[in-house]
Amino acid sequence: MVLEIPSVHAQNIYSVGNQQSYVDDGALIMATGMLAFTLAYLAMRPERRVVGTSLEDVRRAARMLDWRILACALMPLAILTYEGKGYNNGTLTTGAGAPLTASLASEFFVIVMALTAFGVLLRFGMRWFLPVLATQSLLLAAAGERMPILVDVVALIILMASAGLKPSGRQVRVALGAGHLQDN
Numbered sequence: 572m573v574l575e576i577p578s579v580h581a582q583n584i585y586s587v588g589n590q591q592s593y594v595d596d597g598a599l600i601m602a603t604g605m606l607a608f609t610l611a612y613l614a615m616r617p618e619r620r621v622v623g624t625s626l627e628d629v630r631r632a633a634r635m636l637d638w639r640i641l642a643c644a645l646m647p648l649a650i651l652t653y654e655g656k657g658y659n660n661g662t663l664t665t666g667a668g669a670p671l672t673a674s675l676a677s678e679f680f681v682i683v684m685a686l687t688a689f690g691v692l693l694r695f696g697m698r699w700f701l702p703v704l705a706t707q708s709l710l711l712a713a714a715g716e717r718m719p720i721l722v723d724v725v726a727l728i729i730l731m732a733s734a735g736l737k738p739s740g741r742q743v744r745v746a747l748g749a750g751h752l753q754d755n
C-alpha cells in the first residue's frame with residue numbers, strides 16, 4: 572500500500588529492474604501458497620495440548636537454576652556492561668572483530684538476568700517477587716535502555732507461569748503502579 576506512493580516507490584531498492592506486474596504476480600503466488608499451507612495445517616486437525624508442570628519438575632528446575640551460580644555468571648556481564656564494554660556500548664558488540672568479552676556480555680546479559688531472577692523466585696518463593704522485580708529492573712536500567720526491562724519482565728512472567736508460580740493481585744498492582752510512575 573505504501574509502495575503505491577510514487578516517491579516511496581522510487582526509493583524501493585528491491586524493485587529496481589523489476590516490472591510491477593512481476594512483483595504483483597510474485598505477491599499473488601506467495602499469498603496463494605500461504606493460504607494452501609494454512610489450510611493443510613488446519614486440515615491435519617492440530618490438537619492443543621496443555622502441559623502441566625509437576626512439583627518435581629519445579630524442584631528440578633530450582634536445583635538446575637541455582638541462583639548463586641547464575642548471579643556469579645551475571646556479575647562479570649554486568650561489570651562489562653556498566654564499563655561500556657558489553658551490552659549497549661554503542662559499538663559493534665557481536666560478530667567478527669568484536670572482543671569476546673563484549674560479545675558475551677551483549678548476548679547473554681539480559682538472558683542471564685531473567686534466569687537469575689527466576690532462580691531466586693524458585694528458591695525463596697513468590698513473597699520475593701517485588702524485590703526481585705525491582706532489583707532486576709534497576710540493574711537493567713543501568714545499561715541505559717528501557718526495552719530490556721520490559722523483555723525481562725515478560726520473560727520472568729512466562730517462566731513463572733510455566734512453573735505454576737503466580738504473583739498475588741497486590742503484587743501485580745504494585746508492579747504496575749511502579750511501572751506507571753516510572754513513565755511519568
